[in-house]
Amino acid sequence: MPRPGSSSQRLNPAAWHPAIVALALLPALVGLAFILWTHSIWEDYLITYRHSENLVLGHGLVYQPGERVHGFTSVINTLLPALPRWFGADLTTALAFYQFCSLGALSVGLAALLRELRARCGYSWSALAGIAVLVAASTKIVAFSSNGQEGGFLVCFLCLGLVGALRLAGAQDWRILGVASAGLLYTRPDSPLYVLILVGIAFTCCDGAFRRLLVPLFKAALLAVVLYLPWFLIAWWYYGSPVPHTIVAKASGNLLIEGSVLKTLLAVSPQFVM
Numbered sequence: 284m285p286r287p288g289s290s291s292q293r294l295n296p297a298a299w300h301p302a303i304v305a306l307a308l309l310p311a312l313v314g315l316a317f318i319l320w321t322h323s324i325w326e327d328y329l330i331t332y333r334h335s336e337n338l339v340l341g342h343g344l345v346y347q348p349g350e351r352v353h354g355f356t357s358v359i360n361t362l363l364p365a366l367p368r369w370f371g372a373d374l375t376t377a378l379a380f381y382q383f384c385s386l387g388a389l390s391v392g393l394a395a396l397l398r399e400l401r402a403r404c405g406y407s408w409s410a411l412a413g414i415a416v417l418v419a420a421s422t423k424i425v426a427f428s429s430n431g432q433e434g435g436f437l438v439c440f441l442c443l444g445l446v447g448a449l450r451l452a453g454a455q456d457w458r459i460l461g462v463a464s465a466g467l468l469y470t471r472p473d474s475p476l477y478v479l480i481l482v483g484i485a486f487t488c489c490d491g492a493f494r495r496l497l498v499p500l501f502k503a504a505l506l507a508v509v510l511y512l513p514w515f516l517i518a519w520w521y522y523g524s525p526v527p528h529t530i531v532a533k534a535s536g537n538l539l540i541e542g543s544v545l546k547t548l549l550a551v552s553p554q555f556v557m
Contacts, residue, residue: 302408303401306415307394311386313419314429318382321430328381328431331355332374335365344521353522354529357433358469358514378431385428385435392439393418399446433470440466444481447503452488457499460485461506468511472527478507519544526551 317323333346334355342348344361355361363384364377372380397414400406418424418438427434440463447460460481467474482500489496519525524544530551 300401303394303397303411306397306411307390309415310393310419310421310425310428311390314382314386314389314425314435317425317429323426323430324378325427325431328360328378329374331357331361331431332364332377334361335377336368338362338365339368351522353518353524353527356472356527356529357436359436360431360433360470381431382429385433387435388439389418389424389428389435392442395446396442399449403449436466436470440464440470441477441481444477445484448481448485449488451485451496451499451503457503458506460500461503462510464503464507465510468507469514472530530554 330346334344337346337348338344343351345351346354360381364381367377367380393415397406397411400414401408401411424434424438426432428438429435443459444463444467447456447458447463450456451460464474464478464481467477471477485496485500486493515525522528524531524547526544526547531547
């Protein structure tokens with residue numbers, strides 16, 4: 284199989300074959316069937332939705348008005364349902380909107396990855412179909428993308444991150460990896476581990492030309508920081524900690540260890556690794 288980014292591999296505009304779109308929609312269709320059959324709602328979605336509702340009602344992005352507790356871990360999972368609520372939607376409609384966005388994101392990310400594997404790496408149609416079937420058959424991916432969790436967005440940004448890692452390995456584009464990394468950070472607080480894995484994949488696929496990756500990798504990291512920094516600063520100012528209090532409480536039993544954000548980050552980092 285040709286190496287990603289080799290001179291013989293040029294991006295084929297015709298790679299957006301209808302079959303790729305059909306394969307990418309397969310997990311979303313399974314997720315839709317899951318919704319219609321189970322009507323499952325993740326219990327934590329009700330917690331995050333209360334934050335969303337209080338924000339729209341003018342009480343702040345909090346669970347209990349007047350208490351600035353960072354009680355959610357996914358920014359996307361909390362802010363996105365606030366949009367339909369802003370227009371007067373109820374909980375059920377807001378959930379349906381979020382489910383649609385989650386399954387849509389899942390399909391978009393998977394389509395981008397399948398296209399990259401077909402056009403740049405020469406994967407066969409049977410291999411691409413196998414990937415789509417594996418994703419659609421994953422109980423966790425389907426359930427967590429359909430019941431109000433952030434699974435669809437996580438898989439979407441991971442797929443885009445893999446595309447970015449392959450292109451970075453060929454020294455062709457660093458922007459996709461930067462945007463995907465920022466998206467992961469907005470999706471889950473343990474995303475730095477996923478980003479490190481993506482960087483490791485890029486270095487594995489670069490045919491030993493490690494120095495060639497340093498500048499584009501720095502640019503990708505800088506872009507991710509620029510995109511995520513606004514929320515980081517807002518959370519630090521609003522809640523007194525950029526780390527969600529739910530994570531801090533589980534790790535230490537206190538909101539901030541000795542009042543230090545740095546000590547708190549160091550204390551909760553082993554849980555990220557686990």
